[in-house]
Amino acid sequence: MTAPARSWPEEAEREFLAGLRAQYVDQGFTFVVDPRPDDLPAFLGSYRPDAIAKKPGANIAIEVKQRPSPATEWSLTRIRRLFEGHPDWQLVVTYIGSDPLKTLTIPVSSTADIRRRAEEVRTLEIHGQQQAAFVMAWSLLEAALHRIESEKGARPRTPGTVVQTLAMLGYIDPALEQRVRPLIDLRNRIVHGDLHAEPSPYDVHLVLSAVEQALANDAS
Template sequence: MMATSTANIERERLLKLAEEYREKGYEISFHPNSEDLPDFLKSYRPDLIVRRGEESVVIAVKSRASLNSPSSTYLRNLAQAVAENPGWRFELVMTNSEDAVELPKAEDSFQEHEIELGLQVAKQLVTQHLESAMLYSWSLVEATLRIVAQKEELSLQRLDPLYLVKQLTVEGVISKSEYQLLMNARSLRDSIAHGFKTTQLTQKSVCELIEVTEQLLKGLHTGDGAG
């Protein structure tokens, strides 16, 4: 039952994405057959490919429930294959957990292995589509901040990132320079998310955000002693 429910959620999200791309003038290809795929994709089964002019996008939709270890490896390999071909980019879309109507809880957030996979995808996106890389990287930062806050036993009554960044800076978990970097990144992310152009977005700014996220994850396991 749960597997069916997860599959339905993923399919609904896929259909919605396809409609959004169609409205933008893209040609849509659902679950394309191998004979319709370029050579570098023949060993994969993409959920959706959209094309417009010289741009081709491979889209994968996954829910947390279906993101197991083999799936993570498959997606990492797929992202790598796409990144190596000019004119192509990879987009990983995560759906909400089963009770999408409920307010999100900390335990519904991405877990460490999901964030680590996401960071690999984000690194590929940096060279493929900078705005998508920033939006996705920021979502991974937010999830990481919640995990770090939980470990530091901070109150998670508020899950908004601004609160978490400030609290973790006060606690000395985040340095002043990291605080400034995160605030700048948040500003860039907000501009992009609300449809504004920003000339300040660079590959360096996204790579620095990814690096901070990796450092925060690494910090979860330093000085852990027995545990």
């Protein structure tokens, strides 16, 4: 008797986790899909992440979701509470999605160039050019990811993928990821023509802080 075909969500999740495995293994992690109870710390109780990644000094539980939604965020709030008080473990939430930007290749910039451009962003912000500074800060965050991955002819990423990947690999911490992620919608509105969407100086500084944290962790 043949096994039933996998549903599309199951197949998409399986392929997505295979891609994650490759990224984590490249960073020196061991990667386990559907971990057993004895692979997990006792404080997680009955919760089972979709995968875990481990290397000396880093333990990551990975939760895969189809897309952000209020119901998803409510369930994640409860899961995140399990990790409070356990700094040796980190929860990373990843969302399955497609990247439509497949035809461009982007040269990798040096850390010095990214930091020099960050100073230009700060100058723009000081002079009240908030939209330009904000969009450029997001560009630098993607440049930081390309720098970390050291790809030749790197592919463009969506802003959500940039933030997710940096957090997944441990280059920005979960608290910063949660503060930056809500700014994606504001960034998208600006680049797609919303002339009334105005970021605050704090928004600009928050994205730049993610750039600097990513570069600093890459150098450590």
